[in-house]
Amino acid sequence: MSLIHSCFLALLLFLGVDGREKRQSAAVTARRNEIDSQAAFLRSACHNKPLDLVFIIDSSRSVRPADFEKVKEFLITMLKFLDIGPDTTRVGLLQYGSTVKNEFSLKMYKRKSDIERAVKRMMHLATGTMTGLAIQYAMNIAFSEAEGARPLNQYVPRIAMIVTDGRPQDPVEEISAKARMSGILIFAIGVGRVDMSTLKTIGSEPHSEHVFLVANFSQIETLTSVFQNKLCAPHLCSTAIHGCDHFCINTPGSYICQCKQGYVLNPDEKTCSTQDLCATEKHGCEQICVNTPGSYLCQCYEAYELARDGKSCTVSDYCALGNHGCQHECINVNDSYVCQCRPGFILNQDKKTCRRPDYCAMSNHGCQHECVNNDDSFVCKCRSGFSLNPDKKTCRKINHCALGRNGCQHECVNTDNSFICRCHKGYTLNQDGRTCRKVDRCAETSHGCQHICMNTDDSFICQCYEGFLLNEDLKTCRAVDHCASNNHDCEHLCVNTEGSYTCHCFEGYDLRDDKKTCKSRDLCKSLDHGCEHICVNSDNSYLCKCFEEYSLGEDGKSCKSGKNVGKGQSIWYLLLMGPKALEKTTLRL
Numbered sequence: 012m013s014l015i016h017s018c019f020l021a022l023l024l025f026l027g028v029d030g031r032e033k034r035q036s037a038a039v040t041a042r043r044n045e046i047d048s049q050a051a052f053l054r055s056a057c058h059n060k061p062l063d064l065v066f067i068i069d070s071s072r073s074v075r076p077a078d079f080e081k082v083k084e085f086l087i088t089m090l091k092f093l094d095i096g097p098d099t100t101r102v103g104l105l106q107y108g109s110t111v112k113n114e115f116s117l118k119m120y121k122r123k124s125d126i127e128r129a130v131k132r133m134m135h136l137a138t139g140t141m142t143g144l145a146i147q148y149a150m151n152i153a154f155s156e157a158e159g160a161r162p163l164n165q166y167v168p169r170i171a172m173i174v175t176d177g178r179p180q181d182p183v184e185e186i187s188a189k190a191r192m193s194g195i196l197i198f199a200i201g202v203g204r205v206d207m208s209t210l211k212t213i214g215s216e217p218h219s220e221h222v223f224l225v226a227n228f229s230q231i232e233t234l235t236s237v238f239q240n241k242l243c244a245p246h247l248c249s250t251a252i253h254g255c256d257h258f259c260i261n262t263p264g265s266y267i268c269q270c271k272q273g274y275v276l277n278p279d280e281k282t283c284s285t286q287d288l289c290a291t292e293k294h295g296c297e298q299i300c301v302n303t304p305g306s307y308l309c310q311c312y313e314a315y316e317l318a319r320d321g322k323s324c325t326v327s328d329y330c331a332l333g334n335h336g337c338q339h340e341c342i343n344v345n346d347s348y349v350c351q352c353r354p355g356f357i358l359n360q361d362k363k364t365c366r367r368p369d370y371c372a373m374s375n376h377g378c379q380h381e382c383v384n385n386d387d388s389f390v391c392k393c394r395s396g397f398s399l400n401p402d403k404k405t406c407r408k409i410n411h412c413a414l415g416r417n418g419c420q421h422e423c424v425n426t427d428n429s430f431i432c433r434c435h436k437g438y439t440l441n442q443d444g445r446t447c448r449k450v451d452r453c454a455e456t457s458h459g460c461q462h463i464c465m466n467t468d469d470s471f472i473c474q475c476y477e478g479f480l481l482n483e484d485l486k487t488c489r490a491v492d493h494c495a496s497n498n499h500d501c502e503h504l505c506v507n508t509e510g511s512y513t514c515h516c517f518e519g520y521d522l523r524d525d526k527k528t529c530k531s532r533d534l535c536k537s538l539d540h541g542c543e544h545i546c547v548n549s550d551n552s553y554l555c556k557c558f559e560e561y562s563l564g565e566d567g568k569s570c571k572s573g574k575n576v577g578k579g580q581s582i583w584y585l586l587l588m589g590p591k592a593l594e595k596t597t598l599r600l
Contacts, residue, residue: 061168061249062101067106068174071177072108073140073177081231083133092239102117102120104133105149109138110144117154140178140180141179169194170242171197173213183213192258198238200224200231202225216267223237254268258270274286288307295322296322297311298312329346329348339365355367355368379391380393380394409425417445418432421438435447458486462476463476475488501514538553541555541568543569555567560572
C-alpha cells in the first residue's frame with residue numbers, strides 16, 4: 012500500500028513539474044516573439060537614421076556576473092532596431108571599472124553581426140567605479156574624429172548611453188558638464204540603489220527625457236522601446252534651421268541650443284555670450300581676475316606672485332617694479348635690491364648711476380700723442396699721419412709712398428695722413444689720381460695761331476702752311492713772293508703761285524716751250540680784225556689790203572672799186588701789246 016502511494020505521489024510530482032516547464036517554455040517563446048516583433052517595428056522606425064552612439068558600461072565589482080550578462084543582452088536588443096552602417100549609425104563600446112577599456116571604436120565595425128559578436132566577447136572587469144574617468148575618455152577619445160566620430164558641422168547626433176549601478180568613486184559633475192557642452196547627448200541609466208541626484212549630474216536636460224532608474228538589471232530591457240522612440244525620432248538639428256550659436260542638441264521631437272563652457276545661453280535661447288564670472292561674482296582677487304571656461308582665476312601684476320591663498324599678491328621681483336633707478340643693472344637681494352654697473356664702469360656715489368674710470372688721468376700713461384681709455388685700461392694713439400712704434404707709446408710719421416702701394420705713374424708725394432701722385436713737367440694727372448698724360452696746350456688754351464699750333468714740352472709754337480711765312484707776331488702768316496725773291500727770267504710777266512711762280516706773256520703772245528720767253532701770235536686769226544678783203548700779219552700787228560682794182564677805204568678796213576685807186580695802197584695797223592698803247596697809223600707802201 013505504501014509502495015502504491017509512493018508511486019502515485021511520484022506521478023503527481025512528475026506531472027506537476029512537466030506542466031510547469033511547459034508553461035515556462037511557452038512564456039519564454041512568447042517573450043522572444045514579442046521582442047522579435049518589437050525589434051522589427053523598431054528597425055523600420057530607425058531606418059537610415061545617422062547616429063554616433065557610444066555605450067559606456069559600468070563593469071565594477073558590484074555588478075554580479077549574471078547581471079553583467081543581462082547588460083550584454085540589453086545591448087544586443089538595442090542593436091536590433093539600429094540601422095548599422097558607415098553612413099547611418101556607428102556604434103562604439105567601452106566599459107570601465109578602476110580603468111577604462113575600449114572594446115571597439117565608432118570606426119571599427121560596419122556590420123551589425125560583427126558588433127554583436129564583439130559584445131558577447133566582452134569580459135567583466137570587476138574592479139572600481141571610475142565613472143568620471145569613463146566620461147572623460149568618451150569625450151576626448153571615443154567621440155573624436157580620429158576614432159570615427161563625424162564632424163560637428165554634419166550635425167550627426169553624438170549620443171552616450173551610460174549604464175551604472177553604484178556611486179562614482181571620482182568627480183562626475185564637472186566632466187559631465189564639459190561633455191554635454193561639447194555637444195554630446197548623455198543618457199544616464201541607473202540600476203538598483205543608485206543616487207538619482209548623481210544620475211542627474213551626469214545626464215542631459217531635461218532629466219525626464221534623459222535620466223532613467225530601474226530596480227534591477229532584469230528590468231533594463233523595458234527601456235528598449237523608450238530608447239527607440241528617443242534615438243529614432245527625427246533629428247531636427249540636421250534637418251531644421253536651428254540657429255544655435257554653438258551647439259544644437261536633439262531632443263525627442265525637438266532640439267535645444269547649448270553653449271560652450273564659459274558661455275551662457277542668451278534669453279533668445281539660441282545665441283551665447285561670454286560668462287564674466289569676474290564681474291558677476293565676488294572673486295576676492297587682490298590685483299587681476301581672469302575668466303576661464305566656467306570659472307575664474309586670480310593673477311598678479313608683473314614683479315608680483317600669487318600667494319598660497321590664490322587671491323593675494325606679494326612682491327617677487329623688486330627690480331621689475333620699474334622704480335629702482337639703476338642706470339645699468341638691478342640685482343634683487345632679500346627683500347630689496349642694489350644697483351650694479353657693467354664691466355668697465357664704476358658706481359657713482361648716488362648708488363644708481365655709473366661712469367667709466369679715467370685711466371688716462373689716474374696714471375702716468377707715457378703716450379707721446381694721445382691716451383684713450385678702454386673698458387679696463389688705456390691705450391696710446393697717434394695723430395693722423397703717424398703710426399705707433401713697437402713700444403706702444405711713441406709715434407713716427409708714416410711714409411705712405413714708401414709702403415709701395417701708391418700706384419703713382421710718375422712721382423709719389425707724402426701728405427700729413429696719406430699721399431698724392433704728381434706728374435712730370437709737361438704732363439697732367441688723370442682722373443684716377445695715379446696715371447699721367449701729356450699736356451695738350453694747343454687744345455687746352457686759346458693759342459691764336461692762324462695756321463698750325465704745335466705742342467712743345469711745356470708750351471706751344473705757331474707754324475704756317477707751305478708757301479707762307481710766319482709774321483713777327485709769331486702767330487699770323489703771309490704768302491711767300493717768289494717772283495721778287497728769285498731771278499725768274501720771265502720775258503714778259505712773273506706770277507706767284509703756291510710755293511713757286513710761273514711766267515706769262517702779254518696779250519697777243521704765247522709762251523714758248525722754255526716757259527720763259529714769248530712769241531707773237533697770228534693776230535689775223537686770233538682777233539676780229541675787220542678787214543673787208545685781206546688781213547696781213549706784221550711783227551706786232553696786222554694790216555688790211557684790198558683786191559686788185561679796189562682801193563682801201565678811209566677806215567683802213569673796207570675796200571671800194573675805182574679808176575683812181577693808187578696801186579699798192581694799204582693801211583698798216585700797229586698793235587702794241589703791253590702797258591703802252593699805240594694809236595692807229597696809216598702807212599703808204
